[in-house]
Amino acid sequence: MYELPDIRWIIDRAAVVDTIVGFANAIDAQDWQKLRSHLADEIDIDYSEFRGETPRRVSAEEYIKQRVEGLAGLRTLHVSTNHEVTIKRDAAKCKSVYRIYRLDPDRESGQNRLDTGGNYFHSLIQTDRHWPIAGIKQTVVIVSGNTQVHGALRDRSQ
Helix, strand or coil: CCCCCHHHHHHHHHHHHHHHHHHHHHHHHHHHEEEEHHHEEEEEEEEHHHHHHCCEEEEEEHHHHHHHHHHCCCCCEEEEEEEEEECCCCCEEEEEEEEEEEEECCCCCCEEEEEEEEEEEEECCCCCEEECEEEEEEEEEEEEECHHCCCCCCCCCC
């Protein structure tokens, strides 16, 4: 028989995974209001392996602005799997595997895709039974395609 703490952990784990998956789906839908609902007011971000940027803290609004600019005109599909969740009181960590497909419909075939895969490390904080994301670190295992497809990488490799 499950004890109440076990059930609470299962509920919280499901909420953490729902946040991570909802975050990815909001980006694909370019639903920036929904994306905002999955973010803490400030987020520690580390995309240094993919973008070469220094890890830093940004506001949720700045984070969304970067996504709007970087993904303008693109169609994306974020796949998030293999969620390993740890929860300690009102803080959670989730390691997951991702695969991101990016398509620029305005580029010619063979030059219109950028696909990446690797791991995400999300930090979340609990607020009123909601688990907004307070930290994101992305590691990269696979980069395939044209880096010029992604707005944050355009003109860096030319």
